Amino acid sequence: MLRKLLPHPFLTLTLIVVWQMLVNKLTLGNLLLGTILALIIPVITSPYWPNRPKLRSAPRIVEYVLVVLWDICVANVQVAYVILFKTNANTKPAWISIPLELRTPEAITVLAGTITMTPGTVSSDVAADGRSLLVHCLDAPDPDAVRDEIKTRYEARLKEIFE
Numbered sequence: 001m002l003r004k005l006l007p008h009p010f011l012t013l014t015l016i017v018v019w020q021m022l023v024n025k026l027t028l029g030n031l032l033l034g035t036i037l038a039l040i041i042p043v044i045t046s047p048y049w050p051n052r053p054k055l056r057s058a059p060r061i062v063e064y065v066l067v068v069l070w071d072i073c074v075a076n077v078q079v080a081y082v083i084l085f086k087t088n089a090n091t092k093p094a095w096i097s098i099p100l101e102l103r104t105p106e107a108i109t110v111l112a113g114t115i116t117m118t119p120g121t122v123s124s125d126v127a128a129d130g131r132s133l134l135v136h137c138l139d140a141p142d143p144d145a146v147r148d149e150i151k152t153r154y155e156a157r158l159k160e161i162f163e
Contacts, residue, residue, distance in 0.1 A: 004043070005039070005043070006039075007042050007046040008049070012039060014038075019034030019037060020034055053104055055161055056161055056163075060161050064158065064161060067157065068117070071153065072119065075118045078119075079120045086139070091138070091139050092139055093136070093137060093138055093140070094137050094143045095136055095137075096134075096135045097147075098133045098135055098150055098151065099131065099132050101151075102158060103163065105130070106162060107163065108126060108130060108133070110162075111154055112126065114154050115133070115150065115154070120138040120139065121146075135150070
């Protein structure tokens with residue numbers, strides 16, 4: 001019974017938080033409306049999630065979020081440095097193909113989103129077979145090092161979480 005009412009508890013919680021951030025005002029009415037929407041949307045969309053992903057480890061998820069937040073802070077400083085102090089001639093933008101070991105679409109989506117959220121990089125395309133991800137870097141003097149960093153910092157952790 002509880003599974004039918006809360007088919008995706010994490011999605012429900014996320015929707016409540018996102019709603020509160022969108023309205024930007026914590027009132028009882030906003031909280032109530034956000035909670036109602038957060039309860040209804042997962043129930044309506046649950047038929048479209050027949051094989052929802054199994055998340056393996058809550059501590060690994062927290063670790064991943066902290067790593068990503070740290071990397072976003074560091075990347076903001078790096079991008080500011082590139083914009084303010086590097087000339088166009090000294091900047092080395094690059095397209096990098098990242099071979100993927102991840103196989104679940106949800107894990108690949110989280111990886112692509114993480115790369116895009118990190119300033120200075122953007123995920124552009126996933127290969128049709130899902131085995132590589134095309135990433136553009138604002139400044140990548142060593143594209144192999146960028147590829148290796150993405151694979152070790154993000155992909156390896158996501159593999160532990162999703163697979």
